[in-house]
Amino acid sequence: MWFELAFFRRVVDNWAIELSTSCRLQNVSPEVSTMRVPELKPFRMGSMAAVQHRATTRTSNSDSTKTAKSKTTSSSKTTTKRKRARTATATPPAALHGLASEAPAPTIEVSEPGQFGRINVMDITPAEERGIFPARVELGEPFEMTAQVFIEGRTKVGATAIVRNPRGKETLRRPMTCVNPGLDRWVVTVKCGDHSDLKPWEDGYAAVKRQLGEWTVTVEGWEDTYISWLHDARIKVRVKDDVNNALDSGAELLARWAATPDANLTARDRKTLEKAAETMADASLSAEDRLAAGDNPRIATLHDTHPLRDGISPSQPQRFKVERPKSSFAAWYQFFPRSEGATINPATGKIVQGTLKTSMVGLERAAAEGFDIVYLPPIFPIGVTNRKGRNNSLIAGPDDPGSPFGIGSELGGHDTVDPLLGTMDDFKALCQRAHELGLEIALDFALQCSPDHPWVKAHPAWFKHKPDDTIAFAENPPKKYQDIYPIDFNADMAGIEKEVERIMNLWIEAGVTIFRIDNPHTKPVRFWQDVIAAVTKKHPEILFLAEAFTRPGMMRALSYVGFTQSHCYFPWRNTKEELEEYLPTTNGDDGYYQHNTFWPTTPDILTAYVRDNGIAGHCVRAVLAALGSPSWGIYNGYELIENKQRPGFEEQIDNEKYEVKVRDWSKAKQFGVAEMLTSLNKIRRAHPAARSYHNLTVLQSSDPGVLAFARHTPAELTGTGHADTLIVVVNLDGHNAHQAMIHLDLDELGLPTDRPLNVRDELTGREFQWGWDNYVSLAPWADVAHILSVQ
Template sequence: MTGRIPIESVSPVVDCGRTPAKAVVGEWMTISATVYREGHDALGCAVVWRSPAGLKQPFTRMTEVGSGTDRWAAQIRPDLMGRWSYCVEAWSDPYRTWRHAVVAKLDAGQGVEDLANDLADGAEVLVRAIRLVPKDDRPRVTEAVLALRDTGADLAHRVAPALALERLLWHHPVRDLVSRSSSQAVWVDRPRAAFGSWYEFFPRSESGHPAAEGRPEHGSFKTAAERLPAIADMGFDIVYLPPIHPIGVVNRKGANNALVAGPDDPGVPWAIGSAEGGHDAVHPQLGSLDDFDAFVARTRELGMEVALDLALQCAPDHPWVREHPEWFTQRADGSIAYAENPPKKYQDIYPLNFDRDPKGLRAEILRVVTHWIEHGVKVFRVDNPHTKPVNFWQWLIDQVHAAHPDVLFLAEAFTRPAMMKGLAKAGFTQSYTYFTWRTSKAELTEFGADLVASADFMRPNLWPNTPDILHASLQHGGPAMFAIRAVLAATMSPSWGCTPASSCSSTSPGRPAARSTSTRRSTSCGRETGLPRRRPGTPWRR
């Protein structure tokens, strides 16, 4: 409580106001608070809210949620992207106090002598109200003042004009003892942040032509674009592309995580960077940057948009390794440490160290993200964000949103609940969840309740499967189970996604391809199934 009238339990408030709540443009958002005062005088409450430009919005009066609950609420509807703010104001309402008393005395049969002071008090309140109401309504209020003071009229005619002002003075009240809550923030995204269906799509798996003599053909942005109308026809909103950058040659892994790659092994897309470029480059076999621009444009023509994977890790031959060795962890022998999750080793991945040159590394990552935004990317699926500092993500998202408030970030973090929710509070637009491993009615009920409890700051995006996650229920349930899980994902959350068979990372039928990040490695992913083989029911350990 911060003023004369107590204002408590304001909602939505995330972590005592340290991070904004979330909403989207056009969404009705409920603001509520517990407000009460001593005695029997009437009080009023309102939401005072401001746009990202600091402009005060229309006065939004709150109503009590159930008589006697002292819980007040109102709905606001932001119409611009960006950081909004609001507070709750409460006040003593002398007109409503006066009106309640007069009506009660009239109902009790009291006469003009009994109400003499009430009539005078009412006139004084209405004199104050004249300057608060719109100009067109001021004559009504003036007439009510004159009627209250007209000793020649009967009691009913003296009070009737003043009692009739109830609706007008609800919207334009006389306010005493005004008290305010602390200001709270709400980040407002574009509507796509709240709902959408995602289709994971590997362009290199879409050659558009059958393999010649059993040899795989690498797809490109041009051939992959031929698949886009079919994706649009299925009703998907977002075409998510795993990393499209050059793939490392040094320590390249082969099929099924083999330590030595064969001459035709394409490598792992998440092992980013080679002599051909890094995070701001396009894999040559996929085409040029102009080809990527054309792919993005075609996607938009079909009513969809591209989401690009943002995987902040490097192959050993990434240009950053040569130009900025200070961005990596160096071992005692002077070598750069590759990714490990003991006893697992990922020799083709060098994790970034965000503590050695945070200023330089942050500036470069912001440059990369801005580069892709300038090429039409407005959605980023962030790989393994829980392996990077949370305050880095808060900084990066704030920096991007300052110039591009329409950019969305999906956190791909299957990890501990505190970290998942912490990333959402840091600014991630959407979050992966434990949906994949929740299969029984009891598990799904508990899971759904937890999503509702976190709804002010965490938007779930449910995925039945990914290239490296295949639950036992899908392994053994057949096509029907895939349909069931897709329906559950699409109805339990406004946002959901899937990895279909044609979007696996293999380049030809029967040709396995491995995927690695700093903390995980998939097994095989053949075109026949589009899904990896893995131990039933076991989530990937992070």
């Protein structure tokens, strides 16, 4: 046929609401919902063939060339296809000849970038930076797209999002919703592929790998001829103005709709439209009954699911880089191997440090608490020159192990396992055991050296020198790092890149699947771009986490060049006001590039909030981290309430970076934090709503100490066939009870408005009924939070 059409959703609204040129969707009006739908029966003169003929012959009058092409295409279709979407060619009775009707909007070919189609589609978000850096999402992660879609005059339009995989195959088609008629802004939530938890070494991962790469989403604008007609027809029938022309036009429209391949109608749906067209064209019926044939819930449902789309105008395809499982949705657990299994020698009173072999117990603990990734600080030999002592003191005692970030000694550098921890075979065995437990191993890669590192002698040009030709140690005035030499990338960046690539490939072969990069923002962005490109070309499954706390521009650039996740400023966002601003930022447009990982504490970070709010504060921050971001992490010892600060610093006293910790893990049960962590990871795995950076809504709360937010994923994108909604309410005060009224905008969240919501607290199992406004009372000695799932 001369018109090209595809699939879209619309709802019929009260005709009196919209008289402007906006793109507001129209719902079925109250009077229509109660209108009698007449029995659909053939009318006496002409029946469906005449209506179909009028719908098709007018296209030949307006464009004979396209009609001829359509006939040729139609004649080549198979019998099966013809049954699904056929074009009527019956000869009309004389009584129906000569009735004129407006031609539908044609699809106008776009032959070069920048040309508009028949419908205008602009300002699509997320937008690629200079058309070079596509937005990043995890396989199966729901995300939001928006666009401006409009047409001239008061004609109604619709919009559809079409998702295609790297091979160009359409995998998803979803209608968009106009959320701001004044700005012609349309929104849709889509996903690229289906969520998976498969790890790179597991059976079946090859099928996941084939889905990774560059996907596209195209926004198709189109004229909503049915809604435009319905708006005017309701008015004309109501005021009895030019009724016959309006209804005849509607009959032709329904007949054309029934014959449109793009609508993808079933035989039953097509029959419904054909009968409706026959009834509407029957002049023996009253105007009200004729209108009701095309203005009723059955037709409205077809418009929702299989609309007639005229003048389809596709945008330029928007690219998305689809990454493997755990690139967005991940739970990290950090421990120091030298502290796992460490003991005190009863004879000497000295600490006997742990090893890679004794670290197996740390893997067991991480798996039992439900984490996905175990992150290890550097496991390389530690330098002796200027070695740091306890609490970062400048003088190390004879038994001080030094900081694992002072990398390199006469025993080796970044490609060597510290002999005090074990051998490369021990590390491979650790990775193998982690994989058996379903854990990935992330290794810290700090690109810095102690004065004893082999590179200092082999490649002196790789380091900055003072005028007196001595190498400068690292500093960030007033901070100084006397045990570290920083790399100078200006003399031989290509040589440094080649060496780093070699070392990373060595650890990948040993079992590492993720690198946590220390301070990547202090190295050239181009350096990381080259290294990550080279490593992932050979090992596309490798992920990179940036330990970067810096300016937004640098953070965005690091994400562009391949850092999949990033540390962020979450530890310092503790008040309700701060969190209400920060959560939508992390879970908004920034989340297409910078995947923030929420860590309540790290070896370098212990905030006053965690210090001052005890067990309740630890649980509050864990809830916020686990549900506030798809990616979160815990530094071990959190379960034991290790919250004493080093005086004058936002870090722990007796910092594990400078000494070996001997912990009594049997005490964890008395605090209950480990149980909370386990519950949070279980909730996250069970609920698709927890997996996306693009579905968080902050909720109104009447108390300044109570924060509330919701995560919602529609049924079409959960993979379960059911919508998933989580409502999180947190008492931010670790010492006092707080009460608040929590307001839910049920419409905005896509929740039922005609009945109470049955919600279940995933932390306690208790059930409640919620609605628009809901009373909550939380006491830190009882419940620090509700995590409510809508049943």
